[in-house]
Amino acid sequence: MLRSISLARIDLRGAVSAGGGIDRDLLPRAELDVEAALEKVRPICEDVHHRGTAALIEYAERFDGVRIDRTRVPAAALAKALEELDPAVRAALEESIRRARIVHREQRRTDSTVKVVPGGTVTERWVPVERVGLYVPGGNAVYPSSVVMNVVPAQEAGVGSLAVTSPPQAAPPNDWGRGxxxxxxxxACALLGVDEVYAAGGAQAIAMFAYGTEECRPVQLVTGPGNIWVAAAKRLLKGRIGIDAEAGPTEIAILADDTADAAHVAADLISQAEHDTLAAAVLVTDSEALVQAVEAELTTQVAATKHQERISEALAGRQSGIVLVDDLAQGLAVVDAYGAEHLEIHTADAAAVAARVRNAGAIFVGTYAPVSLGDYCAGSNHVLPTGGCACHSSGLSVQSFLRGIHVVDYTRDALAEVAHHVVTLAEAEDLPAHGAALKARFDWKVPR
Structure with a gap:
């Protein structure tokens, strides 16, 4: 007998909050206490800081259940992994890389020079980060696709030094890859030409990148998703290193009306719930008939999946649910308040509806653009903001690996023309030495 699957319901029909917006606290969301995790990862990071590789070896045995004698992956292991890779998987990865390069190559920035006044210019130079550490998770699932999504934009940005880390495996799917x-x-690293790879996971891997070890030089920036311990280490070490984001559990929100195909909606909710028991799956709709049809499909489809226990727990969690709205306009307000990592639009004229969305990590338009496509082969990047951060942050791109530097170039005449304004503002802010720096360049009779 099939176990019935039903999601928690939040009925917002007829509800309008102050200012006409939606209260984010009413919407489903996973509870992650990164602050509590912070105190647990602090001693781990400090230990790696002081003991380097020896600490990483101990943590591999403690957390990953495997004894290793070094963290740097030998070049021979990279070559062997590529040689033994299933040809179909290799072809799929190569196509994923090809499409990602097409999209990310177009994101490159070019330097621009603006003539502010005669003799005065400001140039914005775009300079890649010198060295980047890329984290690839290795928990419930294995993510060679995340190697692609992290490495390709970094390479297209012109980053000169790339290092990848991922947890060591205690029980690899071969007879040679233990540890x-x-x-x-x-x-995937070998396909992309990345030869600096480490067997380290969790908070200790982020500390390795931040502080460096005998085997690994420090980096300036760390990118890539991970679990709560990785997120906490990123928060702890932010400032010493740059970070892309504190990634939380994956999310899918689907905005649908009565034109949506219930089987497609259910399949897409399941696809993201498969990641983790904390994964969020949220349906926003004005159609009760669709809700009933989707729940019937969930019951049938979940029973047929490989990871049905994990999926069922994710769908039953407080982070997942069905939000009933009056109409499409209120539905758009809900998804904008939610700010989903992945947002699918299953409505009439889906492209026009998608164009009205303001907050989402990535938007997937219509029946034939499921999140799974974006996870692998759309050409877009799947490292996206979670936990509502799409309201203020973007996903990983070439821009993530670039720094804008302003170059100011003024002649004497151009400086003289504006010097009295600079002096006036400096004195208004009670910073007279600022003004004196200009006065020193002239017989202080600057034309006004």
Whole structure:
């Protein structure tokens, strides 16, 4: 007998909050106490800071259940992983890389020079980060696709030094890879020409990148998703290193009306719930008939999946649910308040509706653009903001690996023309030495 699947319901019909907006606290969301995790990862990060590789070796045995003698992956292991990679998987990864390069190559910035006044210019130079550490998770699932999504934009940005890390495997799917990252991850690195790879996971891997060890030089920026311990380490070490985001559990929100195909909606909710028991799956709709049809499909489809226990727990969690709204306008207000990592639009004229969305990590338009496409082969990036951060942050791109530097170039005459304004503002802010720096360049009779 099939176990019935039903999601918690939040009925917002007829509800309008002050200012006509939606209260984000009413919407489903996973509870993650990164602050509590922070105190648990602090001693781990400090230990790596002081003991380097020796600490990483101990944590591999403690947390990953495998004894290693070094963290750097030998070049021979990378070559062997690529040699033994299933040809179909290799072809799929190569196509994913090709499409990602097409999209990310177009994101490159070019330097621009603005003539402010005669003799005065400001140039904005775009300079890549010198060295980047890329984290690839290795928990419930294995993510060679995350290697692609992190490495391609970094390479297209012109980053000169890339290092990848992923947890060592205690029980690899081969007879030679114990203590190494998953062979699919190694193979993806080899395909992309990345030869600096480490067997380290969790908070200790972020500390390795931040502080450096005997085997790994420090980096300036760390990107890539991970669990709560990775997120906490990123928060702790932000400032010493740059970070892309504190990634939380994956999310899918679907905005649908009565034109949506219930089987497609259910399949897409399940696809993201498969990641983690904390994964969020949220349906926003004005159609009760669709709700009933989707729940019937969930019951049937979940029973047929490989990871049905994990999926069922995710769908039953407080982070998942169905939000009933009066109409499409209120539905758009809900998804904008939610700010989903992934937002699918299953409505009439889906492209026009998608154009009205303001807050989402990535938007997937219509029946034939499911999140799974974006996860692998759309050409877009799947490292996206979670936990509502799409309201203020973007996903990983070439821009994530670039720094804008302003170059100011003024002649004597151009400076003289504006010097009295600079002096006036400096004195208004009670910073007279600022003004004196200009006066020193002239017989202080600057033309006004």
């Amino acid at each position: 190494l990252p998953h062979p699919a991850i190694l193979a």
